[in-house]
Amino acid sequence: MSKANNNIRPGRLGPAEIEKNFSDLHPPLSRSEALIEADRCYFCYDAPCTTACPTGIDIPGFIQKIRSDNLRGSARTILQENIMGGMCARVCPTEILCEEACVRNTHEDKPVEIGLLQRYATDPVFSDNTQLFSRAASTGKKVAVIGGGPAGLSCAHRLAVLGHDVVVYNRDDKLGGLNEYGIAAYKTVDNFAQREVDYILSIGGIEVRTGVSLGSEFSLQELRDEYDAVFIGLGLAAVNELGLDNEDLEGVESAIDYIRDLRQSDDLGELPVGSRVVVIGGGMTAIDIAVQSKRLGAEQVTIAYRRGAGQMGASEFEQKLAQTSGVAIRHWVVPKSIAETDDGLQIELQGSQLGDDGRLQTTGESTTLLADVIFKAIGQKMGGHDLDGIEMERGRIVVDENRATSLEGVWAGGDCGVDGEDLTVSAVQDGKVAAIAIDRSLRNG
């Protein structure tokens, strides 16, 4: 039985404040800013930043084109390696990817702002809808793509460019996957996720079927029979549970579900927000739910993570963002129990440490926190799909370097792949690599 909690309510902040809190986290560069920043690039040989980019964008190449005012060429250099170069410019944790590798760090401790330059180069393509790609002559081959997230769309686009016809099967009504339903709102403002989807589809040759789920409306076997090849980019549809009693109490929520509502909301002021919020987890999702709760007007937001700052899945930049947004991060605590009190929920946190064997153990100390809302953000996993007996490992699909699975004619990538790095950019790379491999196989086969 649950009691209505008056501490959870909409409208904690006025519209002006909400708008400010959810505006662009990194506003775009002006032309002058971009030219000055582009001038900082050394045009490195075998550039370390390119090596560090999961999609291998020729970074000095696109920056050089910004310098020469060849923005269309610059955008093409980016998008031909990474069709979601626009989204990646906004959401990539560049501080652990390209910008970490930039040689300017050695020279002056300040990398070239590659992400912002990438956005500067690509923004016009999306606002003007400039088609930069054309399709090769039709091969007459048909490929099914399951899942229209970054992995699936990247695969579909590359296949379409290479002359194949593609059908995308997507559970959600909108394409884009977590770009549309997951990424923090202030990273992708102005409906960019859908504008990017529209751009990707505008190449032609990609048929979209939404609201259809593997396992309900169709099976993998059917697609394998009907198509020349299948790519699986399902993402991770289920969330991990804490494994505690009372996890179904009202107020104990999945961060992913809440973010989904947030991203789809027309009026953020109408979302119910708790006064005291506790977030369990240490990854990007934990940071995002904590920061967004705070920006919606939550009074106290605490992240409880079972290990130290260095082990957090969220990058240093993300952790700093949380802290400067007023989120408290408590390290080395494990949730032990959740109970309901007259003053909301009570969560007991046990101290933790690494044992001599390197495994996490509890210290015996414990504290309790009162909360109106407890968000679970301890990771996602694949839903229990029937995948025709495909080889799995640690709950994800096993793929080789071409993203081929153990099943003939089936490729997979993105978060559902066993090597998935849970980054948009890696999902895009998986889709691209798989498409190239599929193309090779269809042409030879």
Place this chain on the structure above:
Amino acid sequence: MADLNSEFLGVTSPNPFWLASAPPTDKAYNVNRAFEAGWGGVVWKTLGEDPPIVNVNGPRYSALHSNERRVIGFNNIELITDRPLKTNLDEIRQIKRDWPDRAVVASVMLPMNEESWSKYIPIIEDTGADAFELNFGCPHGMSERGMGAAVGQVPEYVQMATEWAKKAATIPVIVKLTPNVTNIVLTAKAAQDGGADAVSLINTINSIMRVDYDTLTMFPTTDGMGTHGGYCGEAVKPIALNMVAEIARNAETARLPISGIGGITDWRDAVDFLALGASNVQVCTAAMVYGFKIIDDLTDGLSNFLDDKGMASVSELVRKATPSVTDWQYLNLNHVSKAVIDQDLCIKCGRCHVVCEDTSHQAITNTVNGERRFEVIDDECVGCNLCVSVCPVDSCITMQPMTEGIDARTGKPITNEVANWTTHPNNPMRKS
């Protein structure tokens, strides 16, 4: 503190920095501001016969920019003064009265007939100006009318007009040379033969800045049409330095005093000109780009530099580097330098590798023992200095002369013996 007081042809100024004849010296208002800011002297905007010329009413200037929009080169199609002669003369007289310690030089441009010179030179001298500068350099507009560079490009005309000026003047005469010639020594010599007390150089270089990418006309235009202008600013300094050094090291012109002009922006540029042959310097573009305040760094930087060098005055610096300039044929071909990379400073951008690999001698690694690492391969390095030129880190790559051992590239031992092209076995014209 070093003494910056300067004397050029007996004309004194509190420092060796004059503003060159150009918009910064166009009228009393500007010149007052310049002297208040601390400039040592001015060469007044070139005077001409009445009625005054007219300028276009559209863009006179355009610039070559870096991405950060720093002005690297500057182009202009302005003519000489467009104000009546009397106005200029009255102002020069007043300025000289108000600023007796500053140098005020009158720049003049007159038609190629002696009457004009004998008529105007005394009138202008009467203002109290300290010296004349003859503008034989303006490369646009005036040259179409047989003046400026049209005179400066023909040594005989230079000599003739200089003689006319000298005959009419009692104060020193400086001849300002145009760089739009194949051999600057010839026109410098002609000025000297005409009796010039000194030369100043360079005036501007014929130039077109670029094309307008929308209209595909040259840029900028006056109502759709454009004309070449004169190029100046930082980008022209190396050209000017060579010309100054040529005059200073040529036996026939070596005694001719030089006022150095062309791209001077900070005190180091002034050091370049002074050390290579100039006795003082003139500045135009830098003032037009940054305003008169740059005189602070020019004087302060030069003074600190002289102190560091233990030099008491500017004159000790003058021509210090001139003897180091020679002909290619006299360079020591036995000398060997190799590039050396300071691995602690290297940021691993790989620029040195790719340029040496693509365009020089394949003498820099990109990988050593599987690691990204850039090292010079002495067996291949010809010491060309390309890598040093492109490395973004100051002093990270240096050229180090070899003093002993064997040059790994040629297998020849390093020797103290000097040998140049004049005696080289491959030289069919060798002397012995």
